Amino acid sequence: MNTKLKIFSEQMLVVLNIFIVFLLLFENKLILPYWLQPIGRMHPLLLHFPIVLLMLGIISDLYTTKKGNANTSSYAKITGLLLLAGAILSGVTVIMGLFLVREEGYNGGTIAWHKWFGVVLFFIASIMYWIRKKRWYSPAVSRLCAFLIAPVLIVTGHFGAAITHGDNFLLQPVAAHIQKSRVPVDQALVFDHVIQPLLESKCTGCHNPQKLKGELALTDSLAIVKGGKTGKLFIPGNPDISLLLERVHLPVAEEKHMPPEGKPQLTAKEIELLTLWIRDETPFSQKVIALPEDDSLRILATAIFNPDEEEKFDFPAAEDAAIAQLNTNYRTIAPVSKGSPALNVNIYNRNAYSPDQLQELKQIEQQVVSLNLNKMPVKDEDLKIISSFKNLRRLDLNFTDITTEGLNALAPLPHLKTLTLSGTTLSYPALKEKLPSFKALKTIAVWNTSLSAKEMEELQNINRQIKFIEGFADDGKNPLKLNPPQVRNTSMVFANTLNLQLMHPVRGVQIRFTTDSSDPDSLQSAIYDSNTDITKHTTIKARACKEGWYASDISVFHFFRNSFIPDSVRLLYPLNSVHQAEGAHTFFNTKLGVIGANNPAWANNWAGVRNNDLVLVGMFYKPVVLSSVGLHYMLEAATGIYPPAEVEVWGGNNENHLKRLLVMKSPKPVKGEQASLKIVEGSFKPSTVSVVKIIARPYREKDKGKLLLIDEMFLN
Numbered sequence: 095m096n097t098k099l100k101i102f103s104e105q106m107l108v109v110l111n112i113f114i115v116f117l118l119l120f121e122n123k124l125i126l127p128y129w130l131q132p133i134g135r136m137h138p139l140l141l142h143f144p145i146v147l148l149m150l151g152i153i154s155d156l157y158t159t160k161k162g163n164a165n166t167s168s169y170a171k172i173t174g175l176l177l178l179a180g181a182i183l184s185g186v187t188v189i190m191g192l193f194l195v196r197e198e199g200y201n202g203g204t205i206a207w208h209k210w211f212g213v214v215l216f217f218i219a220s221i222m223y224w225i226r227k228k229r230w231y232s233p234a235v236s237r238l239c240a241f242l243i244a245p246v247l248i249v250t251g252h253f254g255a256a257i258t259h260g261d262n263f264l265l266q267p268v269a270a271h272i273q274k275s276r277v278p279v280d281q282a283l284v285f286d287h288v289i290q291p292l293l294e295s296k297c298t299g300c301h302n303p304q305k306l307k308g309e310l311a312l313t314d315s316l317a318i319v320k321g322g323k324t325g326k327l328f329i330p331g332n333p334d335i336s337l338l339l340e341r342v343h344l345p346v347a348e349e350k351h352m353p354p355e356g357k358p359q360l361t362a363k364e365i366e367l368l369t370l371w372i373r374d375e376t377p378f379s380q381k382v383i384a385l386p387e388d389d390s391l392r393i394l395a396t397a398i399f400n401p402d403e404e405e406k407f408d409f410p411a412a413e414d415a416a417i418a419q420l421n422t423n424y425r426t427i428a429p430v431s432k433g434s435p436a437l438n439v440n441i442y443n444r445n446a447y448s449p450d451q452l453q454e455l456k457q458i459e460q461q462v463v464s465l466n467l468n469k470m471p472v473k474d475e476d477l478k479i480i481s482s483f484k485n486l487r488r489l490d491l492n493f494t495d496i497t498t499e500g501l502n503a504l505a506p507l508p509h510l511k512t513l514t515l516s517g518t519t520l521s522y523p524a525l526k527e528k529l530p531s532f533k534a535l536k537t538i539a540v541w542n543t544s545l546s547a548k549e550m551e552e553l554q555n556i557n558r559q560i561k562f563i564e565g566f567a568d569d570g571k572n573p574l575k576l577n578p579p580q581v582r583n584t585s586m587v588f589a590n591t592l593n594l595q596l597m598h599p600v601r602g603v604q605i606r607f608t609t610d611s612s613d614p615d616s617l618q619s620a621i622y623d624s625n626t627d628i629t630k631h632t633t634i635k636a637r638a639c640k641e642g643w644y645a646s647d648i649s650v651f652h653f654f655r656n657s658f659i660p661d662s663v664r665l666l667y668p669l670n671s672v673h674q675a676e677g678a679h680t681f682f683n684t685k686l687g688v689i690g691a692n693n694p695a696w697a698n699n700w701a702g703v704r705n706n707d708l709v710l711v712g713m714f715y716k717p718v719v720l721s722s723v724g725l726h727y728m729l730e731a732a733t734g735i736y737p738p739a740e741v742e743v744w745g746g747n748n749e750n751h752l753k754r755l756l757v758m759k760s761p762k763p764v765k766g767e768q769a770s771l772k773i774v775e776g777s778f779k780p781s782t783v784s785v786v787k788i789i790a791r792p793y794r795e796k797d798k799g800k801l802l803l804i805d806e807m808f809l810n
Contacts, residue, residue, distance in 0.1 A: 100178075107181055107220055107223070110185030110189070110220075131671065133193055135194060137194045140183065141254065148176075148215075148219055148243060149247070150180075154172055154173040155173045155222075156236055158170050158173050159231075177219065177222060180219055181222075181223050184216040185220075187216075191209060211246055211249050211253060212250050214246055280383055282399055284371065284382055285376070285378045285379075287399075288371075292360075292368070294313075296357075298311075298312050298313055300353075300354075308322040308324065309322045310322025321337075325730075330372065330375040333368075333369045336372055338372070339368065342365055344423070363394065363438075367395070371391060407434065407435050407463070407485070410460075412437065416458060424442045425439065425451055426440045430463060435461055437462050438464040439462055444469055449479065455479075455483075456482065459483045459484070462483045464488040464489075466490040468491075468514075472491060472494040473496065474497055474499055477496060480503065481504060481506060481507065483507070484507065488510075493516065496515075497520070497521070509534055512536065513535060514538070515539060515543065516539045516541045517542045520540060520544060522544075525553065529553065529560065530557065537561045541563060550562055575644040576643050576644065577600075579605045580598065581651050583595045586651065587655075588628070588653065588655060590655075591628070592627065593626070594653075596622050596636055598638045602640055604616075604621055605638055605639075606619040606636070607626075607634055607635060608634075612635070614635055614637045616637070622636065628653050628655075630655050632652075633650065634650070634651040634652075635648050652771065654773075655808065658714070659682045660713055660714055660786065663678040663681070665678045668706070669708075673801075673803060674701065675805070680701040680804075681804065681806055682806075700803040702802060702803040703790075704800065707790065707792070708738075709789050709790075710787070710788045711786075712809075714783070717782045718782070719780050719781070720755075720781055720782075721778060721810065722810045723788065723808065724773050724807065725741060725774050725775070725806075726806040727803060728769075728771055729763060729767070729770050731769075734801050736801065737802070738791060739760065739791050739792060741760075742756070742757050742789040743778070744787040744789075746785055753781075756778045762793060773808075
């Protein structure tokens, strides 16, 4: 090696040792700027090179120091070069790893062990390089160095593999084929023996105490209830707004989709199990057989313990490219089991539905065996499209807009075994006439329809091969508790006037509501109807009531008025690396506003800052008259999420000539204050502006900023 280059390399090795010691001593105070994050993320790319170089260096050194070697001088130079290069690259890799671990989600025992073994490996490699120049360096010392480096290198690599692939990555293929003793169904618990094994197979590789991605562990019930960095994992009784299912339903290519792309994905049945478990608010100690016999969760769970022989299908599999193209945010397509050509299709989001979503499935019509359209605005005409799915086994039409007349299109389906029609418009005479045409039908759900108990009994007598699922008999003798009302408005943010749209799946329910933050009761509170309008920031509290039932829990919905949306927006300073949301557009994106405004758990839809001010500049192509500004923020002091300490609002005709219009301060949270969502808002003299500048400053304690999360801004 060139002498100058060698001296420079040795100096670099010394600098790396000093710099790494410095990073380790002040690691907790290290604030990594966003432009250094890509360097940290190169850690997995570089780490293989020092491993190879150090292994070659050790082997070469053992050979060089072997007694009687005739070419000691030339081998010594090669050995020195390998060890020097390996030590330098090890140091660079360690620095990258220390940068990477400062990002969110890199904590847990495995991360710590990998870090410290990597650091020890670098120091040993550095020491070995320097002592080789000493006269007392001997074959015994060489073997000692090899004895120290080899196991440290192996252990470091082991923990690195565990971080990347999971703790049991090496033996998982073998373990997967070891038959575990099956728990009898009469002893099985829903969580311990149905939900937890599902999470262990698909989730705990990244979410365990040793590898806390997102500060979330899924290894036990307490950790699951606690949630992670972005809040609670699920909202009991509300699968539609639960973070767990939101991540599952994201497109596979999305960074936040779970499980990550390349890892084993949840099947449609597994997703349905999780959905039912959350929806039914199932206690962790609930036994499977304690659920009602016709309960969907019990039926699916029982099938795990008493699996039927898997049905064999004789049709070819669909093209992978076609399935990938048809998978969207609101439509998921997945095989019924690994290697099966049969497909399950689920369609979500009533407001995004159109018959085109069914028409597009024509290219896989031969492979669709299960279709879930629950709560979609499906019409009778749409059933004509479904009639071409000749291998369909299950069709879910609960709470759709179909009528008995539309069932004519489904009668020719030769394999249709299960049909759910709960909450639809059914006519007894028409249903009596049409059911005999369904030759393969085994189960039909008709609860919460206009069919009387006597009519369903007669239908059962006529069609003995069909099991009728009638649901709860509303006789007033054994009252049940109603589910809370739901909101159907697509956005909680409106410009001038919003027509309030509340609904409940059970017919004949009265929805009582208040707008003054008081709890609604079943007698005095206003009754909701479709003519209810909102004209200002309003908190709606609603409760479902019906004679013979217990009133529901209270639902709370927040609506916000925003008269102006800037034509262009930009942020002057970067957001927190974790809470990027949609950047500057987050604050005027009403679609995201629905999520942020009603569910703190979805913190990934909030934009945040910690170590700098949040400064937004909005521009209007035509001047507007502005008189108030509000910010919607999250408060969760226990986890370090604070309100803005101060908000300044500036306005003017151009960015270089702005006048301060408003200064607002938020009270500092007190110890023990409950997590909540709040607004800081202020008014000022009406001003005509073309540019508005909003500055929100986070609270700071001991030179460290508290996390400030904002999801909406309101300009009125």
